[in-house]
Amino acid sequence: MARVIVDVMLKPEILDAQGQAIARALPRLGFSGVSAVRQGKRFEVELEGPADEAAIADVRKMAETLLANTVIEDFTVTVES
């Protein structure tokens, strides 16, 4: 049993309206010192077996085909220790 994390974020050149809305709301709520916010998705994938190379490659394929839209999003895959 291992847990693999897939983080999916909009590519830097794509406008992140949700992130901008949060960044603009912060001063109104009394928070200063934040220059930008970007919002993305986090997936926690529980594997039945160990997080070996084959399993990680599988999760990458999963991210490419199902979890991320690679036209507008980047993703990273990390094993949670």
Place this chain on the structure above:
Amino acid sequence: MARVIVDVMLKPEILDAQGQAIARALPRLGFSGVSAVRQGKRFEVELEGPADEAAIADVRKMAETLLANTVIEDFTVTVES
């Protein structure tokens, strides 16, 4: 300039319908070996100054009041190195 990551996930006892839908779609798409998937949100907060204790405390407050619904969600704050 520092980047602080806020991860927001549904509490374990709350049903994650999106995550379940993904987990159920995987075998149909040819992926096996995944026992569960949970979906959450990831926020990348860019600070104007350094990520010192006061700044991290501020981001925690931000997460509590704006980014997470603490009735149904847990959050973690980490500094990206």
